Amino acid sequence: MISGATRGQGLGDALARHLTDAENDEVVVVPARGLASMDLTGQIRELVAVSLGGRTDRPVYHVHVDPDHGIPDEAGARALFWSLFEKEFGLRDQPYCGVEHVKHGRRHEHRIYGLVRTDGSVVDLAWDYPRREKCSRIVEHAYGVPPVPSKHARAIERRLRTEGRHDVADWLVDAGATTAARPIAPLTPTERLIQDRTGILLDDLRRSALAAWRASDDAASFVAALRARGLDLREGRVGAVIVDASGTTHLATRLIGAAARRLEGARIPAVVVRARLTGFELRETLHGRRDRATPRQAGPGVGSHPSGAGAPGGRDGSVGIRRIGGGPGRPDGGGRGRDGRDPDTALGRLRALPAGRTMILHRRLAGLDITLDRYGADVGRARSATDRMEAERAYESRRAWLLWGKTDIWGLPLT
Incomplete structure (x- = not known):
């Protein structure tokens, strides 16, 4: 039983296009849960829209599962996996949509879950890989097929015993899974997606x-x-x-x-x-993962919000919105970024300056000789902060105008 997962923003329609790609022999859209849209593209957009109140910039969790060849009842195996998976991660009440694919005579299933709960909290995905593998091992045990080799086998065996599943834990030990050499995959799911996207x-x-x-x-x-x-x-x-x-x-x-x-x-x-x-001066990256002052064009429906998230009024007329502060420098739960810096604190101090002080700051920045090495980096950072603040103000104004009078599927105003 093989599963894989990626977590993302869900902005644009690339995921829907990928899941409905004609390269599959058969594509069947599965009935969605908790969503009103009838097509997969609309369902994914809806998952993103209902996540606006959550403290995360990656509200969508894409999971796929492929039953083992030796399992004749592949539909039953998938149903058991999804039941275990939703219980493990607390996703039983979360909305999802998905598709079933038939490719080269084999059927597998993809689901896209929304991770933001109705109270604004976010589903905990810590250690998601071994937790998903634990669900797969239970399914393999139930259907009498050998366990798929895993580098997490020992951790899974310990967890199974903690949860009282000694039968599955003993089966893993007897099969030699806990003593076998740890397999190393040549690519992670994320790396595989990047490779497919870039062609490199x-x-x-x-x-x-x-x-x-x-x-x-x-x-x-x-x-x-x-x-x-x-x-x-x-x-x-x-x-x-x-x-x-x-x-x-x-x-x-x-x-x-x-x-x-x-x-x-x-x-x-x-x-x-x-x-x-160490000690070598590097320029900030301007492509790929851009700096936060550079607008990111990620595809249809994505605007120019400086955090790289979708803004309303995309080319296809969709409303794909992320809240301010939900950019790559703000991990789930807020607080400092992974690099230990907290840019929002500095930006807050700049926003709080009186109008007179702001004018003085602009005049001083304009009068600096930016050719001097000691000023160059500071001027660049200050100008980036100023541009970012102006872009955020424009984004908020545009967002408020487009959302005026609109509500979500529960009738709550989109503000």
Whole structure:
């Protein structure tokens, strides 16, 4: 029983197009729960719309499950998996939509769940991979097929015993799953989606990045070697990132480490990569994962909100909206970003300045000699903050106008 999952914003219609792609032999839209729209595109948009009150910028959870070949009752196996899965994650009352695919004679199912509850809280997906695998192991045990190898087998066995499922835990031990070598997948589900979207094979990217690493002995020569291979090194939100030909960013420590492990058999530790890059001045990335001052065009229905989230009034007339503060620097639950900075605090202080102080600040910034190295970075950050504030004001004004008099499916005003 194989399952996979990705979590995202659900903005635009790319997910709906992917799930209804004609490359499948058969596509059947399954009955939705808690949604009024009749088609998959509308259902996904509705999931995003009802998540506006939640403290997350990734309210959509896309899960797929593929029963084992040895299970004749694949519909029953899928039904058992979804029952266990919803109980495990507390999703029994959450809206969802989905499709069934038949491809090469095999049937599998995709579901897209909304993660924001009616009280605004967000479903906890911590350790979602081993928790989903635990559900799969229970299904395999119930249908008498061997367990799929998993690097989490020992953790799953311990958890099963904690929950009183000693029969499944003993079955895992007897099958040798807890003592087998841990399998390493060549691609994660997210990496596979990125590879499909960009058309750039991750193994080729890893090979080029590792060759640049081996051909260099310091940060400057590493950057030069990357650029000679059509890549670049930039400053990302949580560290240095390697930018490929499509503009997609990849965390440098992760890409170099995974490349060495896959191609040479031994991983290069992240601390070694960071040590080589320490003290080297990098430019902020301008493509892929953009800085928060750069509008992000992610497809139909996505506007110019500086957080990269959808704004109302897209090209297709859809209303795909994210709240202010729900951008990539604000993880679930608010607070500081993963890099330890809190940009909203600084922006709040700027917004609170009296009109006179704001004019003085603008005059001083305009009079600075930005050619001086000591001022360049500060001026850039200040101007980015100013542009971001102006974009947020314009977004709020446009949002309020488009939502005037509109309500969600429960009759609550969209504000």
